[in-house]
Amino acid sequence: KAGVTQTPRYLIKTRGQQVTLSCSPISGHRSVSWYQQTPGQGLQFLFEYFSETQRNKGNFPGRFSGRQFSNSRSEMNVSTLELGDSALYLCASRLEGGETQYFGPGTRLLVL
């Protein structure tokens, strides 16, 4: 069974631009969560989607948004990029009812 896939793997943007990252969960997994990883703050929860609905949200500004499609694929969007948004963005999928989240390789975003 294929693991969680994320595209693109690397991205360079400039301040003020917006970016969209994509995540395909493990087949059969309907829950998708997003995390931001930075050297200073570590791994921080962004939000979680299940059946196209956001179920849980972390403490990030409204510039960070997401959505989930009927095939469980998910996208996250960051608008008006700031230098501090440079990070590794990780997506994780989970089987409904299961406690274990499986992570993708991440998208490394650099904001210049």
Added chain:
Amino acid sequence: GQQLNQSPQSMFIQEGEDVSMNCTSSSIFNTWLWYKQDPGEGPVLLIALYKAGELTSNGRLTAQFGITRKDSFLNISASIPSDVGIYFCAGSNFGNEKLTFGTGTRLTIIP
């Protein structure tokens, strides 16, 4: 955002040595997970713990879910070069899909 206290922050050991790291929280969790992350990759699940007091092994790895539900530890026996990486603990609660991660332990093996 909240992070769990993980120690030590880094470890420098020789191949063949045993390793021990732990994670503590100010709040309880119903599930404790241990992940390993290699550079440029996402965390890979090593061990999952679902019951207070539970001791679980996965090859050379052993982890325990603290009886208070506020801590967990991970042991690695007879370390090998591929054990190098950053180890993270994470806690979660039933019905809340958010994982709260530890600050990480960087393991380096000295030749």
